[in-house]
Amino acid sequence: xxxxxxxxxxxxxxxxTSLTIQxxxxxxxxxxxxxxxxxxxxxxxxxxxxxxxxxTYESGFVIDKFPISRPNLTxxxxxxxxxxxxxxxxxxxxxxxxxSFSYEQYFGPGTxxxxx
Amino acid sequence: KQEVTQIPAAxxxxxxxxxVLNCSFTDSAIxxxxxxxxxxxxxxxxxxxxxSSQREQTSGRLNASLDKSSGRSTLYIxxxxxxxxxxxxxxxxxxxxxxxIFGTGTRLKVLA
Numbered sequence: 001x002x003x004x005x006x007x008x009x010x011x012x013x014x015x016x017t018s019l020t021i022q023x024x025x026x027x028x029x030x031x032x033x034x035x036x037x038x039x040x041x042x043x044x045x046x047x048x049x050x051x052x053x054x055x056t057y058e059s060g061f062v063i064d065k066f067p068i069s070r071p072n073l074t075x076x077x078x079x080x081x082x083x084x085x086x087x088x089x090x091x092x093x094x095x096x097x098x099x100s101f102s103y104e105q106y107f108g109p110g111t112x113x114x115x116x
Numbered sequence: 117k118q119e120v121t122q123i124p125a126a127x128x129x130x131x132x133x134x135x136v137l138n139c140s141f142t143d144s145a146i147x148x149x150x151x152x153x154x155x156x157x158x159x160x161x162x163x164x165x166x167x168s169s170q171r172e173q174t175s176g177r178l179n180a181s182l183d184k185s186s187g188r189s190t191l192y193i194x195x196x197x198x199x200x201x202x203x204x205x206x207x208x209x210x211x212x213x214x215x216x217i218f219g220t221g222t223r224l225k226v227l228a
Binding site: 041048094 | 159161167207218
């Protein structure tokens with residue numbers, strides 16, 4: 001299995017500012033993803049973080065708003081830019097493709113973001 | 117594009133009861149289907165993964181089945197306990213990819 005940590009665990013930010021969330025996996029993984037969970041709702045995929053190249057974004061999400069980096073096989077960052085109260089959500093990273101558990105997806109504990 | 121539905125949305129049962137949670141998906145060309153639990157304010161804990169070539173997986177009191185032809189998966193929980201109280205999420209891979217589409221979840225409460 002993979003153990004995933006995220007920093008920060010929570011933050012309160014002012015509108016118009018940006019926050020970068022870090023995701024660290026304890027082993028090399030093939031794929032990393034970023035999800036958003038809005039209050040009372042299920043998870044929505046934001047993008048696939050590609051190692052060494054630009055992330056692949058889902059419909060409704062754009063790079064200018066959610067720039068993502070993945071410099072190596074164990075680390076990724078998601079930035080929420082020019083924040084508004086509508087960005088208040090839990091942001092979760094996930095990983096899959098590690099060792100013999102190649103297809104199981106593991107999740108970090110999430111970052112709870114509140115925008116005021 | 118894959119769509120995933122879970123019923124019921126909420127369920128309250130007395131301790132000791134066996135129960136079934138349902139998950140439906142629209143595109144049978146899935147690679148994987150995975151069940152998770154989420155405790156309030158927490159991340160997701162993986163329960164069971166079923167790959168497309170498999171029909172079911174078991175872990176302790178949990179059993180998950182997959183019927184691709186009918187677009188359905190069920191999670192069976194035997195002898196439920198108050199500690200099983202959580203939201204259960206089903207995620208199916210999206211049309212020929214490993215990206216997950218999540219259902220809306222079933223909020224389970226097991227009463228002592």
